[in-house]
Amino acid sequence: xxxxxxxxxxxxxxxxxxxxxxxxxxxxxxxxxxxxxxxxxxxxxxxxxxxxxxxxxxxxxxxxxxxxxxxxxxxxxxxxxxxxxxxxxxxxxxxxxxxxxxxxxxxxxxxxxxxxxxxxxxxxxxxxxxxxxxxxxxxxxxxxxxxxxxxxxxxxxxxxxxxxxxxxxxxxxxxxxxxxxxxxxxxxxxxxxxxxxxxxxxxxxxxxxxxxxxxxxxxxxxxxxxxxxxxxxxxxxxxxxxxxxxxxxxxxxxxxxxxxxxxxxxxxxxxxxxxxxxxxxxxxxxxxxxxxxxxxxxxxxxxxxxxxxxxxxxxxxxxxxxxxxxxxxxxxxxxxxxxxxxxxxxxxxxxxxxxxxxxxxxxxxxxxxxxxxxxxxxxxxxxxxxxxxxxxxxxxxxxxxxxxxxxxxxxxxxxxxxxxxxxxxxxxxxxxxxxxxxxxxxxxxxxxxxxxxxxxxxxxxxxxxxxxxxxxxxxxxxxxxxxxxxxxxxxxxxxxxxxxxxxxxxxxxxxxxxxxxxxxxxxxxxxxxxxxxxxxxxxxxxxxxxxxxxxxxxxxxxxxxxxxxxxxxxxxxxxxxxxxxxxxxxxxxxxxxxxxxxxxxxxxxxxxxxxxxxxxxxxxxxxxxxxxxxxxxxxxxxxxxxxxxxxxxxxxxxxxxxxxxxxxxxxxxxxxxxxxxxxxxxxxxxxxxxxxxxxxxxxxxxxxxxxxxxxxxxxxxxxxxxxxxxxxxxxxxxxxxxxxxxxxxxxxxxxxxxxxxxxxxxxxxxxxxxxxxxxxxxxxxxxxxxxxxxxxxxxxxxxxxxxxxxxxxxxxxxxxxxxxxxxxxxxxxxxxxxxxxxxxxxxxxxxxx
Numbered sequence: 001x002x003x004x005x006x007x008x009x010x011x012x013x014x015x016x017x018x019x020x021x022x023x024x025x026x027x028x029x030x031x032x033x034x035x036x037x038x039x040x041x042x043x044x045x046x047x048x049x050x051x052x053x054x055x056x057x058x059x060x061x062x063x064x065x066x067x068x069x070x071x072x073x074x075x076x077x078x079x080x081x082x083x084x085x086x087x088x089x090x091x092x093x094x095x096x097x098x099x100x101x102x103x104x105x106x107x108x109x110x111x112x113x114x115x116x117x118x119x120x121x122x123x124x125x126x127x128x129x130x131x132x133x134x135x136x137x138x139x140x141x142x143x144x145x146x147x148x149x150x151x152x153x154x155x156x157x158x159x160x161x162x163x164x165x166x167x168x169x170x171x172x173x174x175x176x177x178x179x180x181x182x183x184x185x186x187x188x189x190x191x192x193x194x195x196x197x198x199x200x201x202x203x204x205x206x207x208x209x210x211x212x213x214x215x216x217x218x219x220x221x222x223x224x225x226x227x228x229x230x231x232x233x234x235x236x237x238x239x240x241x242x243x244x245x246x247x248x249x250x251x252x253x254x255x256x257x258x259x260x261x262x263x264x265x266x267x268x269x270x271x272x273x274x275x276x277x278x279x280x281x282x283x284x285x286x287x288x289x290x291x292x293x294x295x296x297x298x299x300x301x302x303x304x305x306x307x308x309x310x311x312x313x314x315x316x317x318x319x320x321x322x323x324x325x326x327x328x329x330x331x332x333x334x335x336x337x338x339x340x341x342x343x344x345x346x347x348x349x350x351x352x353x354x355x356x357x358x359x360x361x362x363x364x365x366x367x368x369x370x371x372x373x374x375x376x377x378x379x380x381x382x383x384x385x386x387x388x389x390x391x392x393x394x395x396x397x398x399x400x401x402x403x404x405x406x407x408x409x410x411x412x413x414x415x416x417x418x419x420x421x422x423x424x425x426x427x428x429x430x431x432x433x434x435x436x437x438x439x440x441x442x443x444x445x446x447x448x449x450x451x452x453x454x455x456x457x458x459x460x461x462x463x464x465x466x467x468x469x470x471x472x473x474x475x476x477x478x479x480x481x482x483x484x485x486x487x488x489x490x491x492x493x494x495x496x497x498x499x500x501x502x503x504x505x506x507x508x509x510x511x512x513x514x515x516x517x518x519x520x521x522x523x524x525x526x527x528x529x530x531x532x533x534x535x536x537x538x539x540x541x542x543x544x545x546x547x548x549x550x551x552x553x554x555x556x557x558x559x560x561x562x563x564x565x566x567x568x569x570x571x572x573x574x575x576x577x578x579x580x581x582x583x584x585x586x587x588x589x590x591x592x593x594x595x596x597x598x599x600x601x602x603x604x605x606x607x608x609x610x611x612x613x614x615x616x617x618x619x620x621x622x623x624x625x626x627x628x629x630x631x632x633x634x635x636x637x638x639x640x641x642x643x644x645x646x647x648x649x650x651x652x653x654x655x656x657x658x659x660x661x662x663x664x665x666x667x668x669x670x671x672x673x674x675x676x677x678x679x680x681x682x683x684x685x686x687x688x689x690x691x692x693x694x695x696x697x698x699x700x701x702x703x704x705x706x707x708x709x710x711x712x713x714x715x716x717x718x719x720x721x722x723x724x725x726x727x728x729x730x731x732x733x734x735x736x737x738x739x740x741x742x743x744x745x746x747x748x749x750x751x752x753x754x755x756x757x758x759x760x761x762x763x764x765x766x767x768x769x770x771x772x773x774x775x776x777x778x779x780x781x782x783x784x785x786x787x788x789x790x791x792x793x794x795x796x797x798x799x800x801x802x803x804x805x806x807x808x809x810x811x812x813x814x815x816x817x818x819x820x821x822x823x824x825x826x827x828x829x830x831x832x833x834x835x836x837x838x839x840x841x842x843x844x845x846x847x848x849x
Contacts, residue, residue, distance in 0.1 A: 003139070003254050004129030005317065007061045007243055008224065011050045012042055012122035012232055013072065013083040013361075014092075021354040023089050023120065024081045025098040034075060038068060043105055043119050045098040048072060048083075054129070058322050062240045062365050069236070073362060085122065085361045086336060087157025087171030087231030090353040092120040094161060107207060115178065121171040122232040124154060126243045128250045131223035133190035135257060139225055140216040142253035142263060143246070144183065144271055145290045147215055147229050148278035149306045150242050152299055154230035155282035156336030159353060164344070164526070168282025168337040171231050172275070179205045181213045182275075183268060193218065215275075225250060229275070234336050234360030235367035241326040245306065248313040248323075255313075264292045282337045283390070284383045298383070300331055332375070332391025333367055336360065342395055345525045348452035376402055376783075382792050384780040386447070386521065397448045398783075400558040402790075405445065410787040416444060417786075419553045429545050432602050441836025442546060443784040444554055447795065447819045448841045451562065454813075457519070457527060457799060460709035462811035463699060465515050465801040468534060468686050470702040472511045473806075476502040476682055486701045487694065495688055496739045497535070501652055502682025504671040510580045510803055511680040514573070514644075519709075519797045521780035528710040530777065530796060532692055535684040536646055539798050539818040540569055541606035544613070546818075546839040564842045566816035569800070570613035576802040576812070577616070577678055581642035583804075584676040590641035593617040593633065595624070595654075597647055607646055616644065622656045626665035631675045634658070642676040651681045689738040689772045690716045715773040717764050726773035727764060731757045733773040735764065743829075750776060779829075784821060784838070794822040796829050797840070815842055 017024040025045035040049045050068040055061050073083050089096075097117045099109055109116040130136040155168035167173055175181055180200060187193045200206050209220045219226040227246045233239045256263065266274070274288040281287065287302035289295035290309065297305065307314075307327055314320040333339070336357070343356045360367055375392040387398035394402035408416070420442055424430065430437040449457075474481055481487045492498065505511065516537025518530045544566045550557065574592070581590035594616045596607040611618035617633065617640070624640070625632055631640045643666070645651060651670075654663035669675045685691060693714045696707045715733075717723040726733060731749045740746065747760050764771045781792035798818040804810045817840040820829035829835040 003135060003225075003250065004131060004223075005247055005251060006054050006056055006127075006129030006224070007058070007247060008054050008127035008222070009052045009061060009065060009239060009243060010125040010127070011065065011068070011085060011239070012047050012124075013050065013069070013085050014089040014122055015046050015048060015076070015081050016084050016089065016354065016358060018077075018080050018082055021351050022091050023096040025096075026076075026079055026081055028100065030076050030079060030081070034072070039072060041100050043100060043108065043116065045100050046089075046096060046120065047122055058240050058244050058319055061243055062236055065236050065239060066365055069361065082358055083361055084354070084357045085124075085156075085232040085234045086340075086357045087123070087155070087169055088121055088160050090159040090340065090350045090357060091162070092160065094118070094120075096120055104207070111207075112178075118174050118177075121157065121174055123171065123175070123228065124230040124232045124239055124242070126227040126230070126239075126246050127219060127222060127224035128227075128247045129223065130218070130225040130250065130254075133193075133218050135254065136218040136225045137187055137190055137193045138257045139250055139253040140184075140214075140218070141186065141265065142256060143216060143249045145266060145274075146245070146249045146306055147227075148274040148287055149303050150227065150245060151229050151231075151275065152278040152282050152287055153238060153242055153245075153303065153330060153335060154233050155279070156231040156233055156340070156357075158337045158340055159344075159350065162350065164341070167280050168284065168335070169231050169279040172229065172279040175213070176275075178211075178213045180211055182215060183271060184212070184214045184217065185268075186265075190218070231336075234357050235330075235333070235363075236365035237326050237367060238330055238335065240365075241323060241330055244314065244317075244319045244323040244326070245310060248310040248317060248319065251313040251317060252310060266292055270294060283331070283335050284338060303327070303331070329366060332393065334390035338390060341525055342389060345453070346396060346450060348456070373399060374403075374406075376406070376790055378788075379783070379790055380792055382781045384521065384778055385792055386780050386782050386795075388783060388792070397450065397560070400560075401445065401448075402783075404556075404558055405783075405785055405790060408785070413785055413787050413789075416553055420444060420549060423549050423552055427545065427548075429542065429549075429605055432600060432604050437605075440542060440545075441821075442549055443793075443821055443836055443838040444550070445783050445785050445790065446550060446557065446839040446841045447782050448560065449797075449817070449843065451843045451845050453527070454842050454844070456708070458813040460527070460707075461517050461529075461799055461801050461813055462808070463703065463705060463708050464517065464529065464532070464695060465512075465803055465811045466806050466808070467695065467698040467702045468515065468532065469510065469512055469803055470806050471698045472502075472534075472680075472683060472686065473507060474702075475685065476505070476511075477507050481698075481701055484701075486697065491694070492685060492691065495685060495691065497682070497684030497686070497688050497691075499650060499652075499682035499684070501650070501667050502680060504667060505677065505680055506584055506671075506673050509584050509676065509680070510805065512683050512686075513576050513580050513678045513803050515801045515803065517799050517801065519799060520712075520777050522710070522777075526710070527797075528712060528777070529695075530712055531689070532686055532695065533798075534679075534686040536648075536679050537798070537800065538603045538606055540573070540800055540814070540816060541609035541613075542837060543816040543818045543840065544569065544609065546837060547816075550839045560841065560843055562844045564815040564844045566814075566842075567613070569814040569816045570610070572802050572812060572814055573610060574614040574616070576804055577614075577642050577644055577676075579804045580678065581676040584673050585641045586673075587641045590676075591617065591638055592642040592644065593619045593640045594644045594646055595619055595621065597621075601646070602648075603646065621647070621654045621662060624654070624656070624662060624666070625659050626662065626669055629669055629672060629674055631666055631669055640675065642678060644678040646679070651677060687739075687741075689714070689736055689740065690718065690769075693772075712777050713775040717771045717773065718769040722773075723764065723768050726771075727761050729773070730760050730764070732776070734776055735760055735771055735773050737770055738772055739770075743835075748776065779822070782819070782821070782838070791824075793824065794826070794829065795838075796820050815844070816840070817842060
């Protein structure tokens with residue numbers, strides 16, 4: 001008997017209180033007023049399920065879903081409630097669960113306990129007519145390879161219990177905890193399938209056949225094959241697309257069964273892995289291809305692979321045109337998870353996410369805006385692009401800029417780039433390399449960081465800076481961390497960057513008044529710290545220069561309200577150094593000098609610019625002497641109370657013809673509290689890439705707080721077990737020297753050649769303590785401008801924290817950051833490796849511009 005291939009759907013819909021945006025447990029009060037053939041109860045009181053009639057076309061399915069949503073929303077509105085079709089309600093919390101009354105549900109709660117209490121989730125079930133149950137169980141097994149793509153398309157549940165879970169479909173992770181979820185295994189007939197159910201019921205693990213929560217199953221109440229893996233989808237057409245693809249997959253499997261075609265299913269562990277990957281990444285990462293063996297593919301390619309494979313069946317069913325159009329809309333729009341995270345990133349408010357889901361649920365079936373956002377022509381969209389979303393459509397914060405740069409033709413772009421290059425040459429913005437100035441590459445498309453994101457960085461980096469400052473004082477002082485057993489002395493004494501002279505400094509002196517942190521975004525918009533720069537972080541002056549360049553070269557680029565002024569960092573530098581100098585020396589009006597190697601210094605531009613802008617004296621070691629235990633400027637005889645050290649060697653190595661032991665004398669003065677050394681000796685201990693691993697533990701130990709910012713998983717090759725893992729995975733990891741800077745000797749394994757991987761293994765084996773391995777972090781990307789238009793490049797961010805003590809109010813995140821841009825095809829952003837930079841527009845809560 002052939003399959004009927006009719007269509008139907010059941011949608012589980014959250015009830016949302018219109019005033020609070022939270023789940024509402026009013027289903028038992030509302031359902032008696034609703035037709036029982038179309039609306040039903042679920043396990044939780046916060047959900048109502050809709051049941052469509054049987055239809056034969058996708059257009060009819062769309063119509064009945066829309067009608068049922070509209071009927072339900074209208075009926076419940078007087079109760080102050082609306083509906084949200086999503087895997088999880090964005091503001092759901094454990095405490096929101098209320099069990100629907102009834103013996104069956106009561107028994108389930110008694111048996112499954114917390115598992116039941118977690119079921120604040122909603123799914124989409126698609127029914128395709130297959131009344132022959134023998135055929136249905138055969139088809140159910142053969143469509144398994146299509147399920148991960150269908151789950152990824154539906155993903156709408158990133159938020160759970162008030163936070164981003166990191167999953168695109170956390171609902172499916174919760175659902176898979178049921179003992180009868182997943183595949184029902186290999187069976188040859190309906191009788192064998194029924195025997196599986198009978199055995200499960202006899203085991204006592206499930207109560208009845210309705211609890212057969214398999215991914216695909218012969219329906220327990222209709223002559224259909226039922227798809228159960230998908231999240232509820234706010235946009236109706238996403239549900240219609242999934243239904244069209246599932247029906248085509250059923251038809252393809254039916255043909256294969258009837259023809260006796262050979263079938264090679266995936267192993268159960270691989271199927272579970274594919275489903276987990278889809279739940280984790282949705283449409284924003286990789287999915288596993290359709291083959292028997294794993295093939296990692298970008299999600300869009302995997303989706304198109306499935307659609308292409310199903311084209312004959314889609315054409316046979318008359319669905320090819322509809323599915324093709326719906327697919328392009330979904331890929332351009334993104335799934336609901338993508339949209340929810342974009343909404344959250346604007347202000348960090350879950351209420352905004354709730355509003356979006358409710359609006360999408362009640363909106364047009366296609367999810368299209370009345371005023372659609374124009375895509376950027378020929379833009380190569382990447383997962384993790386900060387400014388451009390699915391379908392090359394600019395995200396909200398970038399739309400004005402996208403429209404502005406859309407007006408540039410190639411000649412206009414070349415004209416502005418020529419003006420940019422002339423400006424950087426005129427102002428000598430660059431690095432000194434081998435005695436010559438290497439121009440600083442600048443992109444003209446600014447990067448915007450929202451007020452919410454900046455507040456998160458302010459809290460997380462302030463926390464990190466306090467812990468590092470406390471560790472430096474302790475490591476060169478009492479070493480309480482060792483006495484308490486929280487760290488082994490061998491982990492830092494004598495490590496790379498260790499300097500015994502640092503133990504001579506006053507115990508309460510701030511050792512690291514200026515800290516720089518390199519950060520990257522993860523795939524769902526959160527930040528993580530990539531490196532700590534404490535010895536002598538650079539880049540502040542370039543961040544200021546980039547704003548001045550933009551104001552001069554692109555003055556008409558639309559500025560957002562609340563744009564912070566990076567020039568304020570110069571006042572912050574001065575005030576931080578003066579405050580710390582006064583605390584050490586007692587001088588109420590201290591004289592502060594920046595010590596540089598002069599025009600030959602690689603960062604000479606920055607030294608000049610900071611000294612000039614912050615009102616510091618710009619000196620070299622030749623300008624200094626020590627008389628009567630005080631540091632003086634030789635040309636004036638003035639006492640210098642603070643030295644901001646920006647030289648590429650230890651303080652003890654400072655010397656000149658007049659005072660060969662200048663460094664030793666300066667350290668004597670510092671020990672006596674007669675001069676303050678900013679960026680003190682021994683700070684390089686924290687720059688050690690192996691020490692980076694310990695910073696989260698330092699936060700726990702010194703502050704007794706959970707780290708607010710994540711770090712990148714890092715392996716110390718000095719530890720045998722970790723070394724063996726790194727040696728085995730050099731081709732998969734990033735490996736770098738513990739004392740590396742400027743991108744020196746960084747090897748990105750997946751991009752390396754076989755000889756490079758082999759050589760790195762040899763280097764690690766020869767000097768285990770000299771290296772670390774890190775998991776590859778996919779840097780986010782941002783548009784850059786060239787004659788061909790906008791094109792994405794990978795970016796990171798260097799932020800700067802100024803420190804005047806160890807208390808919560810003693811750290812200050814500067815209103816400037818340096819966005820570094822990798823060359824095309826690279827993930828290394830360092831200028832020494834061809835990288836550049838762009839202006840960073842930090843949005844404040846005020847209107848300071």
